Amino acid sequence: MNNESPKSNPYALIPFGLFILLFIGSGLVTGDFYVMPVLVALFTAILLALMMNRKTDFQTKVLQLSQGGGHPNIILMVLVFLLAGAFASVADGAGAVESTVNLGLTLLPQNLLVVGLFVIGCFISISMGTSMGTIVALAPIGVGISEQTDIGVALAMGAIISGAMFGDNLSIISDTTIAAVRTQGVKMKDKFKANFFIVLPAAILTAIIFGVMTAGSEAAIGGSHPFNIVQVLPYLAVLIFALAGVNVILVLIGGILFAGGVGLALGEFGFQDFIGLIGSGFTNMQELALIAILLGGLVELIRQNGGITYLLEAVTNRVRTKKGGEAGIAGLVSMVNFATANNTISIITAGPLAKQISDKYQIDNRRSASLLDIFSSSVQGVIPYGAQLLAAAGVAAISPVALIPFCIYPILIAISGMIAIAVQYPRFTAKAESREG
Template identity: 50%
Template sequence: MDHNKYTKFSLLPLLFFILIFIGSGIITQDFYQLPINVALIATLVVAMVMFPKIKLSTKIHHAINGARDENIILMVFIFLLAGAFGMITKETGAVESTVNLGLTFIPSQLLLVGVFVIACLISLTMGTSTGTVVALGPIALGIANGTEISLPLSMATVVGGAMFGDNLSFISDTTIVATKTQEVKMIDKFKVNFLIVLPGAVVTCIILFLLSMNIELDQSMDHPFNMINTIPYFIVLIFALIGLNVLVVLTIGIVTAIVTGLITQSIQLNNIGSTLAEGISSMQDIAIIALLIGALLGLIQYYGGINWLLTTIKNKVRTVIGAKFGMGILVSAINIATANNTIALIIAGPLAKDIADTYTIDRRKSASIIDIFASSTQGLLPYGAQILAASGVASISPVMMLQYSYYPMLLLICASCAIIFNYPKLKSSN
């Protein structure tokens, strides 16, 4: 095949996907009305009928090769294990105990700061931003109702903390995708990523402290917890921090959650299998989406689309700084189109890796950049899952929270400053 002959049009399937996804969202006023997997299947059909001179069997071959890429398959396994871990910890009461453990030790003068920090820690250990919002949202709602704190501010604080962990957690699907597509170790990406976002988290805490320093918490509020039930999250966090393989970490976490659940009698032996199956089922959609995107990218790459896009970026970008911003803009644009930062990373990740290699950018930084831009964009989308979940809990408009979304805004600023000033300075990983 003459790639140069087709590259001019080879990205049309991706454009088609973006158009039908955004178009359906605008028409129905619901960006989740059209399931992404359905949109991807339609896009694959379009990709298959393009360039009729190429044999269908050849197209199918390259689509399958894209879907069975090692990183795609690994992500599928990780997603399924993460779903099982999330459901078993929810069923055993680990989620509630972990949340209440943090809330018990919040000084009344640090309400918003405490909620933000707890959301950071919960999302860091749970690996799910939406789950964090759902878990902490009712608490934030209660705090706002019992004090003078603005309800949109309280809910936006939870979303901000949730995006902190979404960006950094070792078991977050975004971290998994960012590290796997850039082919770097999670612990290495974490160290670089943490240094970049830390100033944003600190400034957020300062802002929240100034806003809530004179607010008192109703001391009659009770937050019971069982320390035994919190063990699975601490186990996962510790083993993840020391760099153990994520599949092993999740497996250990699942086993630990089962054991602690049986000890505290919060789960019955005959319910374990169905609970794990429910968790796995909850992640089947994202696993299938990963496979479909892999197939689509396999076709686009065969058609020469990736090479064409790289060449275009090279012609527009003249500096390493420009290349880094190009990565961030690319993943942000896809995230805005799909309202899903994980999917945006799956699509943009391979291209970001090629850009990093072309401009000799340390992949630890490329992984951090795309993950930060994806997380910050997601935290500012009024039609994103996190803000929608928060607005649902509080029964307020998603748009009302945007002006209080301090941490996602500061994420963009921190990432931009890190790019401009080449921070942090890194030694070669080789």
């Protein structure tokens, strides 16, 4: 892709506004968020973007669309979608979901099941460094718990998304962490420490809120909950490999094979059924993969037409003080994330300007890296057209908009971040200048 910054143009954002209007606005007006398929809304916005910028010929704009959709981060996301879908499908066929749910119902206090989902999500995501792998692995379990209790499925999915975004923001192997420390020139461990003290209160408060919200769920659970520990092993294996720092692609492939082996050994399905389950898992994620590709293409068209440059300038031109600089970094990455629906890409895009702001106003680079990651993760965890909510909503068969009120942690880390800016917490004794090798 062309990395030169196009001339600022606010009108380049119109296609994205049209997408939001069609996708969310139609649901708000009609009360049915399925009335406008997201792919139709997205493709309509792409057609509008292709008709803009008459200085560029149509063939070049189609090439820009293709380059945006084929960005390495987008293709990696598609691979994770497909493999995670296959793992979820095979694990479900092997009985892993039912046994894991029943194990949770047996061991966890019945009024803390949602808190347990959140904590497990935190553990998996900080180990794997990916929110998407966490969501797709845990979403079937959340649905199963919802079906056996009076806990709403949207609430269960919100807890999983909250846990997933915890690790997405903090994990030292997360792509957002890598992008943040690289653009700001700091060590990962230093960014982790600065970030951790800001978001820890939000994580604790999230667990408390989920506990209060589900305090009365105990009465709805009854009967026995038989489980086979062998069927739980695929999820446990994914956790162990993730803790060992294995690449998420290898973790998911290994999970598919292990779950398949368990299913075959226990007679849950035959080899042909195993292949069919992998195929159905891929099929279940095809729409999500297409959304990611087309959205990446739309973002590139908007960038080439000057929309992203306008967002960057709109924020940086208003910075005057150190606190204003920190607020500018937060607003900058948030606006770009709203426009790109990808927190890694938003950090990579906003990072160089954030570095300039931090240097100009003497903002510690550990702090600027933390702010980039915190606010991009916050936005990513609440936008209904982002991959995380779309994936969770797809498994739960509900509208992604219905999940937003229950994405407690992404909301609270934004509040924590704003408070940290206002009170200048945490404070640093020396400016970090060394880069992680």
